[in-house]
Amino acid sequence: MSIAIITGSSGLIGSESVAFFSSKFDKIIGIDNDMRKYFFGEQASTNWNRLRLEEQFSNFIHYTADIRNQAEIEAIFNEYGGDIKLVVHTAAQPSHDWAAKEPHTDFTVNANGTLNMLEATRKFAPEAVFIFTSTNKVYGDTPNALPLVELESRWEIDESHPYFMNGIDETMRIDQCKHSLFGASKVAADILVQEYGKYFGMKTGVFRGGCLTGPNHSGTQLHGFLSYLMKCAVTGDHYSILGYKGKQVRDNIHSHDLVNMFWHFYQKPRIGEVYNAGGGRFSNCSIIEGISYCEQITEKKMNYTLVHENRIGDHIWYVTDSSKFKNHYPSWSPIFNLNITLVQIFNAYKSRY
Ligand SMILES: NC(=O)c1ccc[n+]([C@@H]2O[C@H](COP(=O)([O-])OP(=O)(O)OC[C@H]3O[C@@H](n4cnc5c(N)ncnc54)[C@H](O)[C@@H]3O)[C@@H](O)[C@H]2O)c1
Numbered sequence: 001m002s003i004a005i006i007t008g009s010s011g012l013i014g015s016e017s018v019a020f021f022s023s024k025f026d027k028i029i030g031i032d033n034d035m036r037k038y039f040f041g042e043q044a045s046t047n048w049n050r051l052r053l054e055e056q057f058s059n060f061i062h063y064t065a066d067i068r069n070q071a072e073i074e075a076i077f078n079e080y081g082g083d084i085k086l087v088v089h090t091a092a093q094p095s096h097d098w099a100a101k102e103p104h105t106d107f108t109v110n111a112n113g114t115l116n117m118l119e120a121t122r123k124f125a126p127e128a129v130f131i132f133t134s135t136n137k138v139y140g141d142t143p144n145a146l147p148l149v150e151l152e153s154r155w156e157i158d159e160s161h162p163y164f165m166n167g168i169d170e171t172m173r174i175d176q177c178k179h180s181l182f183g184a185s186k187v188a189a190d191i192l193v194q195e196y197g198k199y200f201g202m203k204t205g206v207f208r209g210g211c212l213t214g215p216n217h218s219g220t221q222l223h224g225f226l227s228y229l230m231k232c233a234v235t236g237d238h239y240s241i242l243g244y245k246g247k248q249v250r251d252n253i254h255s256h257d258l259v260n261m262f263w264h265f266y267q268k269p270r271i272g273e274v275y276n277a278g279g280g281r282f283s284n285c286s287i288i289e290g291i292s293y294c295e296q297i298t299e300k301k302m303n304y305t306l307v308h309e310n311r312i313g314d315h316i317w318y319v320t321d322s323s324k325f326k327n328h329y330p331s332w333s334p335i336f337n338l339n340i341t342l343v344q345i346f347n348a349y350k351s352r353y
Helices: 012-021 037-040 047-056 070-083 104-124 180-199 223-233 255-267 287-298 323-328 339-350
Strands: 002-008 027-031 060-064 084-089 129-135 148-150 155-157 204-211 209-212 237-240 249-254 273-277 284-286 303-308
Touching: 002 070, 012 027, 012 084, 012 209, 012 255, 027 047, 027 070, 037 223, 060 148, 070 084, 084 104, 084 204, 084 303, 104 129, 104 180, 129 180, 129 255, 180 204, 180 237, 180 273, 180 284, 204 255, 209 255, 223 237, 223 249, 223 287, 237 287, 249 255, 249 339, 255 273, 273 323, 287 339
Parallel strands: 002 027, 002 084, 027 060, 084 129, 129 204, 204 273, 209 249, 237 303
Antiparallel strands: 148 155, 249 284
């Protein structure tokens, strides 16, 4: 029997993992307590996605458990033991801004929750591959010190800089900068996951995402950039651009392309490895460029305003260099570009509303 355990299984990356791995494992165990609704309100609930997965995948079993609850998590691992071959840990408090509202909640979900997952894996399934969705916020605001130039619709890195060609790689330092409390709790988890590899020899992989996106995101103002942008474009709701003249650049990786990275790592795992994982030069946009794409797809003008003040520690320009992963796993490459992804998100909203 082969089993994959997926936390945050009703969220964007968790649900994509359930769908992707359901044909590759005998059973998929999902863990999600819909805490996204607690963080961001009813509109952000992921319960609709859980119901969709239960309907579509007969080998999917859902547990409404909290990753902060060690006893609950260990009971699940105890039940399946050595049959657990893969753990994909995506459950998190994912917003920079929300973290400052309840630092204890943010830290216990992101850091302690990850420790619970690692310990349960070590105790009950030490041979399993453990995959963790970290974030580019572990680099804090260090990217903002790069030599940036202002262009008509975006910030760009100076052409002479080594990051110009492919983006930011894993050698960027992670300390002595401003992270947001979210970034700090994710750093703690990121290092823990590496350490369970380096110290205990477990097959752990850390994936530091840029913006993760796709049609199954429950986009909300505080989290889910493209999903929320398209939601506003479809519904006509007002969108506030926070600072940097809307020229801040984010790269966007489709959830399928990211989960396909997990699959490659699973088949040839390494010990305590770290990868940047993002859309890179293949898929990125500034906010005002994103607005323009949304307007083209929906064929209507968006209702937005520009607020002068930026989010604390927000990146001005972030483009991911995923070439370390590509070198380790040459048969992986991203499939979904920005336009295809936005059209998918648009169609998903049209059918959900
Ligand atoms: N979406 C992005 O742009 C992005 C960027 C970089 C990193 N990440 C990271 O990737 C991961 C997945 O992101 P996502 O966009 O799929 O998030 P998401 O919010 O869509 O999904 C996370 C899921 O985890 C669940 N959850 C939260 N706290 C829980 C708890 N205590 N116990 C059980 N379940 C809980 C939520 O209900 C939600 O369904 C997160 O770790 C996030 O920090 C996301």
